[in-house]
Amino acid sequence: NAGVTQTPKFRILKIGQSMTLQCTQDMNHNYMYWYRQDPGMGLKLIYYSVGAGITDKGEVPNGYNVSRSTTEDFPLRLELAAPSQTSVYFCASSPRLRTEGSTEAFFGQGTRLTVV
Amino acid sequence: AQTVTQSQPEMSVQEAETVTLSCTYDTSESDYYLFWYKQPPSRQMILVIRQEAYKQQNATENRFSVNFQKAAKSFSLKISDSQLGDAAMYFCAYRSATGEPDKLIFGTGTRLQVFP
Incomplete structure (x- = not known):
């Protein structure tokens, strides 16, 4: 009963370093998302994927990259960390609305990233 | 584009x-x-x-209910018999049912404090 699993939960990066935030879901969902949540703000969509091999940009994609080689995994890559990327990152997954009729999105616990 | x-x-x-x-939300769908x-x-x-x-x-879901006004594009949440455990950030979100991809779009949130 794992749902959506994100790792790590916390990370401190130096400016210019790179890292990958991992996200795995075990519900066989087609849709996966990456959001960032800045302090006191809502969630902004970074990237999303509608299935393995298909990804697309969201509202704030600059400075990030994603891949979706399997249905289960949707890692988020930061290539050159900048202080503006200090945020809490959430991964989420959901069934495909049209074929499965389910609307609910399931979220991971979040990753708190600080870039110094 | 949809906004919340x-x-x-x-x-x-x-x-x-x-x-x-x-x-409130804005959509042409x-x-x-x-x-x-x-x-x-x-x-x-x-x-x-x-x-x-x-x-x-x-x-409605137990103590939680909504007032959905489609023409006014308004979607308010009513919490009855508030409890200390209701203290949290609350986010309103929108998901399209007519197009793909059906991204989940969030508002900026409301922080709810509950006083004894």
């Missing part, structure tokens, strides 16, 4: 009283879903309630 607006950054309520959180998510200090995103746009009847 929550105009109340913070709200407070006395325990056992009723509070209403506001949400006729078929969509609306959600309220709760985010306690643990950061976990918890689905509180959902509303299908094609249903005129307002959704």
Whole structure:
């Protein structure tokens, strides 16, 4: 009963370093998302994927990259960390609305990233 | 593009009283879903309630109910008999049911404080 699993939960990066935030879901969902949540703000969509091999940009994609080689995994890559990327990152997954009729999105616990 | 607006950054309520959180949205679509998510200090995103746009009847889940006004594009959340455990950030969200990809779009959130 794992749902959506994100790792790590916390990370401190130096400016210019790179890292990958991992996200795995075990519900066989087609849709996966990456959001960032800045302090006191809502969630902004970074990237999303509608299935393995298909990804697309969201509202704030600059400075990030994603891949979706399997249905289960949707890692988020930061290539050159900048202080503006200090945020809490959430991964989420959901069934495909049209074929499965389910609307609910399931979220991971979040990753708190600080870039110094 | 769809947008979701929550105009109340913070709200407070006395325990056992009723509070209403506001949400408006903008869309040209006729078929969509609306959600309220709760985010306690643990950061976990918890689905509180959902509303299908094609249903005129307002959704209810125990102490939580919505006032869905489709023509006005308004979707408020009413919490009755407020409890200390209701203190959290509340996010309104929109998901398209007519197009793909059906991204989940969030408002900026309302922080709810509950006083004993």
